[in-house]
Amino acid sequence: MLSRVAERVYWLARYLERVENTARLINVHTALLMDLPEHMEVNWFTLVTIFDAEQIYYTKHPRENEYDIMHFLLSDPSYGGSLINNLSAVRENARTSLDVLPEEVWEQVNELHLLVKSELSSIGNRRRRQKLLLTVMESCQCIWGMIANHMSRNYAYDFLQAGKHLERADMTSRILELATLLMSDNRSDALRQHEGILWATLLRVLNAQQMYIQAHNSSLKGEKVLAFLIQDNAFPRSLSFSVKSIGNYLEYLPGDKRVLELQGEILARLKAYSAEKNPPETIRLMMDELQISLNRLNTSITSNWFYPDYSAS
Amino acid sequence: MEKEAFTQRVKESEVEMLERGITFTIYSDAGNIDRAWPFDIIPRAIPKGEWERTEKGLKQRIRALNQFIQDIYNEGHIINDGIMPADVVYQSKGYRKECHGMTPAHGVWANICGSDLVRDHEGTLYVLEDNLRVPSGVAYMLENRKTTKRVFPELFKLLNISPVDAYPEHLAEMLASLRPDLSNPTMALLTPGIYNSAYFEHAFLAQQAGLILLEGADLLVGDDDYVYMKTIHGLERVDVIYRRIDDDFIDPEVFRPDSMLGVPGIMRSWRAGKVAIANAPGCGVADDKVIYAYVPDMIRYYLNEEPILSNVPTWLCRNDEDLDHVLQHLPELVVKPANESGGYGMLVGPHSSAEKVEEFRDLLTNDPKNYIAQPTLSLSVSPTCCDETIAPRHVDLRPFILSGDDIYVTPGGLTRVAMVEGSLVVNSSQGGGSKDTWIVDESRQIMEED
Incomplete structure (x- = not known):
């Protein structure tokens, strides 16, 4: 190859x-904000922090409002991380x-690109935006389905899968940084009141809610959620599963097998996680380190x- | 069919082409690298009996052309025997002295050829150009058929239409035949990359014929003169290259040193017989429009046969009498530079302003050798869908001919259509469109009950 x-x-x-992941994150976050009172630690701008894009955002927009943030994350051609640029x-x-790709993959990608481009002007409308994001997620799933069902298990397939899992681990780690916020000792009373919804949202962003409930009944304990998303062996979006x-x-x-050694080290560190050894305030640092390691990989x-x-x- | 239902099918075909990403790039459309391929859904039908004669004529022509190229890069009999003047050959822009003394596999230089055929108002079929360098359009021929099948499935039940989809298979077989010494040669298609107007076709053909799609930067020539590609396993040898890059850009060590598209040293490798290149470097010499005028003579000289297909009558401005005639009749004629393709740099007298005609008068007087002139053919028309009505538009036909150890001609080819009323310019690079082309066997009517 x-x-x-x-x-x-x-x-x-x-x-x-x-x-x-971007589509799902924004879709779920929008649903969450509908349930939360205004002026909390979790708001529209949380999305910008997850993408580490605060600085770029402020060079373009003086204020933090839904309209500007959605435009920035979804349709801004000059922001490299916007959904349209990624697409x-x-x-x-x-x-x-x-x-090297199944023919239908290209057709599907092309169709999705055409659709998103034509719908971008309507993302100010929350209902239409949510609908578009759902279509994007479905379409991505459809592409992965074609790859899984039509493609020989060759080197191209290996690189596709390696790329997918590396990206997924990176995204999961960014979302888990939010957990620090949810578990911090000086979090607001409002946040404490809505904790249940927030943990559920965290799971939903990673499409993990149903599988978590199956594994842990319905008890939404922060520590259990974290452990599930960091090191569950069976759930395909947990960090250790991805790595x-x-x-x-x-x-x-x-x-060269040295790449595998590096990957092995990252996996071992994730396996070593435990709620006792890694109190909530250290999660942020752990995720930062993980992102640096993934970059090295x-x-x-x-x-x-x-x-x-x-x-x- | 009702007008509404028809309009619906036109829309379906447009959506289909766009969604499948069948695009063509226009260089002057700054900032918009893809344009949807303009497709006309009304197919053009050609009776099978008529086509068989054309096919025979095309095979005859390519055999003569290949013998000619082989001859001029070796003994040069045709010149020594006084059939063609030496300077016509050796001063042609497409002539490459670096190819002298070479004999590619089977003595064939132009392995892939896309001749342009036109029919005048009296119905006479002419070969307008041979296109031996890097002819494009075959992917669109295949895609057009696919689209017609999806839009008009019922017609294929009623008529006996020759299938066209075997082309990629024949292409792969032909390429493999260029390395008779190897049982399983590694074969690749070399593209200038995503910004080339025909990139879609390059990728399509690579995928369909099982060729590795390469860019110049993927290749290097080793000290052992073999061509290698850079893979995840390290360097791997490439045995056959179907190049979609012009001679000028193929090897910066030999031709244009500023080329970023080619592979330094690839000519050395080709000359050493360590890689087969299709079409062979230097074969473009036969695309020269002055040399074109001699093709009927070549057929008689090399094959001892009468040409089956006609040339368009051509005045060679290098001859004084021809030049006089051309200058006197300039507003009626089509003038072409000897070595351009894609319809660039030509004059269509009857459709040009007096200024433009005078501009060409100067060009011809100063550099007569570089020009030829032909009568303005009133090209045949075909019903074409234009803004929800059906109107006649001028068409030509580009069949594709593969030559290796054997010759294969596509049944039909790509029909190109001038979408603008009265226009004779069908080139896709200048906004022409295309149609599916059906070779229909009328002796075998299929009943609807079948």
Whole structure:
């Protein structure tokens, strides 16, 4: 497999996962804010913090309101992390990997891109926005379904899966940073009152609510939710599941095994998590470190397979 | 069919093309790299009997052209025997001295050819251009058929229409035949990349024919003169390259040094027989419009046969008498530079302003060798869907011919249509559209009960 194509399908998967996660995050967050009183620690701007985009946001918008924030996160062509930019990146990568992808994948990506572009003008309307986000999520699921059902388990598939799981782990860790807010000792009374809804929302953002309830009945204890999302072995969006999956696919690839060592270290740290050893105030730091490690893993994948030193071979 | 139902089907076809991402890039459309492929849903039908003769003529023509290219890069009999003047060949822009002494597999240089055929108002069929360099459009031929099948499925039950979808398979077989020394050669399609107008086609063909889609930066030529691609396993050898890059850009060591698209050293590898390139470098010489005028002579000279398909009558401005005639009749004629494609840099006399005609008068007087002239053919028309009505529009036809150890001609080809009323310009690069083309076997009517 060409290194260039490997790189493009890997990034296709990362962007596709990012599009889906962004859509779900905004969709669920919107539903949450409808249940919460105004002026709480959790508000529209929380979304901007999750994407680490506070600085860029303030250079464009002086105020923090729903309209500006939605425009910024969904349709702003000059913000690299906006949903439309991520979707365009999916499309560009698909367009340059047509020869290795099932034909329907390209058609679906192209259709979704056309649809989102034509609907962007209506995202000021909350109902239409929510509907569009649902369509985006469904469409992403549909693309992954085509990949799962029509694609041979070849190197292109391995890079797609590795990219997807790496991106998912990154996104989950960003959302878990919110947990620090929910568990902090000096949180507001309003927040304490709505704790149940907030934990449920956290689970919903990661599409984890139903599976969590099956595993833990309905008791929404912060520590249990955290443990579930960090290290549950069976739930496919938990951090350890994602990091373990990266390894499952990298393992098949030729060449240097040092990438796997790095992935193994990250997994071991997640496995070592426990509520006693890792009190709530340390979660933020843990997630920051995880994001840095995932970045290193990405660099290592890049130099190992996408831009190796050919003079050595 | 009711007008409303028909309009509905037109809409379906447009949505379909857009959703499937069948696009074509227009270089001057700044900022918008994709345009939906303009497709006309009314198919053009050609009776099978008539087509068989055309197919024979195309095979004859490509055989002669390939023998000609092989000849001029080797012994040059056609020049020595006085059939063609030496300077017509050696001063042609498409002639590459770097190819001298080469014999590609089967002696075939132009492996993929997309001839343009036109019919005048009297019904005579002419070959307008041979297009031996990097002809495009075959993917659109295949996509057009797919779309027609989805939009008018019932017609395929009523008529006996030759299928076109075998092309990618034939392409792969032809490419494999270029390395008779290898049982399972590694084959690739070399594209200039996503910004090329035909990128969609490159990706489509690679996918359909099982070729690796490469860009120049994916390749390097080793010290052993083999061509290697950069893979996740390290370097791997490539044996056959279907290149969709012009000679000029293919190897910066030999041709344009500023080319970022090509592969330094690939000509060295080709000359050493370590990689097969289709079409072979240098084959564009036969696309020269002056050389075109000699194709009927080539057919007689190499094959000892009479040409089955006609050339458009052509005046060579390099000859004084021809030039005089052309200058006297300039407003009636079509003037073409010897070495351009895509309809660029030409004059269509009857459709041009007096200023434009005078501009060409100067060009012809200063550089007569670089120009040819032809009568303005009143191209045949085909019913075409225009703004919810059906109107006649001028069409041409581009069949595709594959030559390796054998010759294959697509049944029909790509019908291109000038969407603007009265216009004769069908080039997709200048806003033309296309139609599905049916070769219909009328001797075998299928009953609806079937």
